[in-house]
Amino acid sequence: MHIIVCMKQVPDPEGPRDAFEINQTSGLVEPRGIPPVLSLFDENALEMALRIKDVHPAGAKVSVLSMGKRVSNAVMLKALAAGADELVKVEDDSLDAGRLDSFATAQVLAGAIRKLPHDLIIVGRQAADFNDGQVGIGIAHVLDLPVVTLARALTVQGCDMRIERVLASGHEVVCASLPAVIVASNEVGELRYPSMIQRREAKQKPVHTWGLNDIGLAAAPRPRVMRRHLYTPELKLRQCRIFDGGSPADAGRNLALTLKQDRVI
């Protein structure tokens, strides 16, 4: 069984606010002093793939697919250490994550997937930088495959899958046949932590680097939305009244009395 997990490197989304500097000339965000990391949601997707690999009787090969102007081997090493078997990178100067929309991204990823054996393609629910949440459905559309989003668990039996799909009020069980695209929910949980040995061994795993011509594209597809500009939002600061007199219990009591007095409660 062949599983492809699409993963993106993003500036650490938990970085401080002033680390996301905007270059108005280029119209891009230039992160300052924060390292690129794997998008958290893509880590959920990889964890889901590894859980299938853990239990699949015939075993499964997990390929990580990533695209960009440059894809950092150092960032992707974490995915290989956690249990992915190989890395496929699609690199081109025109594949700048800050300039592509989901439409273009899905076309490029689908082009690469066509060149790889695939039974199951798993993506994260959204990228941690642009949060578009469109690429999984896009890949399925381009490749004409069934797609199930917000999957928090799945089991594979032969060519059939049972997927637990998250709903606002609970969950539903969906059946689909392979090959298919799955959009993993963040409810899948965190990516497993690799051991030192796994980290060392990961450096020996195969890395393939492709260009756009290798996947039959002449240039990055044109976007379907136009980005006009970027700006830094103002955090709406409030004047915080701190209760610091006496013991913590006094502070708690004073807080409760003040909320009542101010008619908050």
Added chain:
Amino acid sequence: MPTENQVLVFLEMERGALHPLAAEVLGAGKQVAQGLNGGLAAVVMGGGAASDAASNVRQFGVERVYVLEHPFLEAYHGEYFCRALSEVCRMAAPTIMLMANTLVGGDLAPRLAWNLEAGLITDCVATEMAGAEITFTKPIYSGNVMAVYAPATTPTLITLRPRAFTPLTAVETPRGEIIPVSAALDQASARTTVVERIEEEGDGIKLGSAQRIVAGGRGIGRAEGFALLKDMAEALGAAIGASRPPCDLGWVPAKAQVGQTGEIVAPGLYIAVGISGSTQHLAGMVGSKTIVAINKDPQATIFKIADYGVVGNYEDVIPAITGTLREILV
């Protein structure tokens, strides 16, 4: 023939009625329609109750309400909904189509966009006219940067972040021509089958509709710590929420998550306990009327956006608050 610039809003249904976010979606739709000098139409789809819901839309004063009723549309199924809504789009020929960025909207909008070869801007929080061009703004990089987009296709699809737009209020004279639409949906064409749906009703008050919320973060330290928060929530009649770490760590159910990928709330009172205030959490609660922060780190970001704060260990502070609340709230 529809007005030249037609704005279409898709109104989700929940438990046989219009989704509570419908008025917000209509509010955004009205704003876009006014900007483009166009008309506002709505579409409602469901099993048996869609017609009633469609008549309810008339109270907001729209030009048209398209309504689709079909047994396959009773509960959300991405493939059926996409096919049915594509049909309405062909009929209504909208310039802009909007829907809420709920779990349903997040699945339906991309399906529809790919099907119609349309551009899609998700999770928008504002819309504006820049000269003759309409723009939509969405937070990126977990809310640290805002990106302003303009449509490049007709139609262009938009999903709206909950609580970001002012709800439309009812008009004096209900208005809107009801247009029934039939969609040919057949089971054989669907490639995914829903075999069962399971309700997971949490105990206590639902986050989305709560007027008061008590939320815990990583600082709570362990699952048992939430018991103190539950006591306080009970005294207040509040719902229990959480930032991402307690959900990921399994201390509370995933559905308790408040933030960018969880519930986006704006209650009258939000008490954040042991929550430092990551941007993606703030995105989910910054619209709350009154914010109270309890945290042992005086430098925590949460104090910058809070109205009241206590610096201290929550295990010492919360029992005193709960005890006092029980005395003064009868």
